[in-house]
Amino acid sequence: MTLKDTILTIEGIAREQPAIRMIVRNDIFRLNKCADARYGVFAWLQGQHSARADSPLITYSFTFFYADRLTNDRSNEIDIQSVGIQTLNNIIRRLEDLGIYSEMAYTFQAFNQRFVDECAGVFCNATLEVPIDFVCPETFGDYNEDFNDDFLIFG
Numbered sequence: 001m002t003l004k005d006t007i008l009t010i011e012g013i014a015r016e017q018p019a020i021r022m023i024v025r026n027d028i029f030r031l032n033k034c035a036d037a038r039y040g041v042f043a044w045l046q047g048q049h050s051a052r053a054d055s056p057l058i059t060y061s062f063t064f065f066y067a068d069r070l071t072n073d074r075s076n077e078i079d080i081q082s083v084g085i086q087t088l089n090n091i092i093r094r095l096e097d098l099g100i101y102s103e104m105a106y107t108f109q110a111f112n113q114r115f116v117d118e119c120a121g122v123f124c125n126a127t128l129e130v131p132i133d134f135v136c137p138e139t140f141g142d143y144n145e146d147f148n149d150d151f152l153i154f155g
Contacts, residue, residue, distance in 0.1 A: 001130040006100065009098060010064075010091065011025075013091050022037060022039070022041045023041070023044075026045060028043040037116055041119075042064070042087070043064075043067070044063065044065070048061055057129045057130065061126070064088050064092075066084030066123075068120065074118075074120075080119075080121060081120055081122050088124050101129050103127040106125060109124070
């Protein structure tokens with residue numbers, strides 16, 4: 001599975017979550033440029049990805065965010081964070097149902113942050129292991145002057 005396939009799967013699962021009405025790609029702070037944000041927001045940020053030559057798996061690292069707008073009296077702060085933990089946990093567990101496994105335990109960090117609006121939320125770091133599409137390295141013709149030696153030509 002490629003990085004793009006993995007991201008599209010994550011976003012597809014996020015869209016299924018009842019608390020999520022908007023996805024922000026690759027940086028939660030892009031929310032600052034969105035005057036008409038639709039809360040709750042799911043955002044993701046790529047971390048450092050890794051692979052080993054002797055493994056059929058590749059590891060993709062992400063930080064997942066859930067944010068929602070606070071009321072003027074901030075009375076919904078804990079509610080937002082509670083929904084955020086449940087929503088992010090649902091996304092990671094649903095990924096596991098699809099064969100994308102979290103490499104290790106993941107933790108949640110609650111936050112308050114001013115974006116376009118005053119928000120509360122949670123984020124979590126997840127390291128996901130997925131099968132590599134092609135385990136064998138690809139080889140290519142050298143495309144030099146002996147072109148016919150690189151390809152079998154019929155007729």
